[in-house]
Amino acid sequence: MSSFLLNVLLALIWTMAVGRFTLQQLVLGFLLGFLVVAIVEPLQGTSRYTRRVTRGLRFAAFFLKELVLSNLRIAYDVITPRLHARPQIVAVPLDAQTESEITLLANFLTLTPGTLSLDLSSDKRVLYVHAMYAENPEQAINQIKQGMEMRLLEVLR
Amino acid sequence: MIVFVTGLLALSGALLMLIAAVGLLRMPDFYTRMQAAAKAGTLGILLIVAATGITLGSVSALLHAFLASLFFVLTTPVAAHLLGRAAYLSGVRPWVLQDELAGRYHTQTHELGSGRAPTASLPGIDQAEQASS
Numbered sequence: 001m002s003s004f005l006l007n008v009l010l011a012l013i014w015t016m017a018v019g020r021f022t023l024q025q026l027v028l029g030f031l032l033g034f035l036v037v038a039i040v041e042p043l044q045g046t047s048r049y050t051r052r053v054t055r056g057l058r059f060a061a062f063f064l065k066e067l068v069l070s071n072l073r074i075a076y077d078v079i080t081p082r083l084h085a086r087p088q089i090v091a092v093p094l095d096a097q098t099e100s101e102i103t104l105l106a107n108f109l110t111l112t113p114g115t116l117s118l119d120l121s122s123d124k125r126v127l128y129v130h131a132m133y134a135e136n137p138e139q140a141i142n143q144i145k146q147g148m149e150m151r152l153l154e155v156l157r
Numbered sequence: 158m159i160v161f162v163t164g165l166l167a168l169s170g171a172l173l174m175l176i177a178a179v180g181l182l183r184m185p186d187f188y189t190r191m192q193a194a195a196k197a198g199t200l201g202i203l204l205i206v207a208a209t210g211i212t213l214g215s216v217s218a219l220l221h222a223f224l225a226s227l228f229f230v231l232t233t234p235v236a237a238h239l240l241g242r243a244a245y246l247s248g249v250r251p252w253v254l255q256d257e258l259a260g261r262y263h264t265q266t267h268e269l270g271s272g273r274a275p276t277a278s279l280p281g282i283d284q285a286e287q288a289s290s
Contacts, residue, residue, distance in 0.1 A: 023216050067196075067199075067200055068200070070196055071173060071196055071197050071200045074176075074180065074192065074193055074196055074197055075173065075176045075180075075197060077180075078176050078179050078180040078183055078184075078193060078197075079176065079179075083184075083185065085184075085185075085189060086254055087186075087188065087189055087251065087252060087253045087254065088253045088254045088255040088256070088257075089251060089253055089255065089256045089257055089258045089259075090255070090257050091257040091258070091261075106234070106238060107230075107231070107234040107235065107238075108234075109234075110195055110233075110234035110237050110238060111195070111196065111199060111230065111233070111234055112196075114192060116188065116191055116192050116195065116237060116238075116241055117234075117238055117241075118188075118238070118241045118242055118245060118258065119238075119241075119242045119245070119258070119269055120269070121261070121269045121270060122268045122269050122270070128257065128258045128261075128269075130188045130191075130192070130241065130251070130253075132189060132192055136255075137255055137257065
């Protein structure tokens with residue numbers, strides 16, 4: 001967290017040095033400050049902040065890609081006469097532990113490729129997911145666990 | 158140039174919403190319909206909001222557009238999730254190849270078993286029902 005504060009401080013110093021307190025300058029200062037922090041942090045031994053931010057950005061890119069792809073896939077399925085969907089409801093065993101991790105995972109799953117989270121078991125160990133485009137349950141579970149869940153947990157932990 | 162980009166964004170957004178609407182009619186059952194509505198609808202709204210924000214161009218408009226998209230991304234999945242659960246509990250049978258959720262709900266309390274080793278926290282689960290699933 002102190003790395004984040006350092007980043008904000010650097011952004012403020014940048015706006016003071018430029019002499020114009022506008023949103024553009026603040027954003028630019030923040031980006032430049034992030035570069036500085038990314039260089040300095042490994043010297044202090046830990047690079048958690050840098051790693052989290054880069055992973056977060058990579059996750060955002062991954063999520064946007066999946067969102068567009070899933071939309072194109074469903075749009076194709078809706079427009080063309082034949083239905084290609086092989087819907088099934090699968091039980092996905094969860095590695096996510098806390099409520100916030102599970103909530104985020106369920107939400108992101110609903111927004112991405114042909115998966116819709118239906119319910120969470122009362123002991124929070126299994127998430128029931130309606131998947132539309134998988135050959136069999138094992139493949140659906142693997143896709144979810146190695147795609148969305150692994151990447152999301154990388155960012156959160 | 159900007160006009161061209163925003164026009165493209167807004168048009169593709171509107172097209173996606175149209176496809177979501179057609180999908181609502183064409184999909185075979187409730188759950189696949191939810192899929193079409195939840196996904197295509199969300200991305201359509203995001204594109205249109207982005208186009209609006211860029212057209213207006215001011216910082217406050219962009220921030221509002223960002224906030225609006227954030228709220229859409231946060232709320233749509235929750236609504237879809239609640240509708241899906243409510244439909245399943247009220248007996249809307251899914252059109253699926255395999256249903257691993259079948260028989261996992263406790264009929265009275267609606268407690269949901271995980272199908273794994275039974276835990277002490279779930280005394281209400283009907284063992285016979287679990288074995289049959």
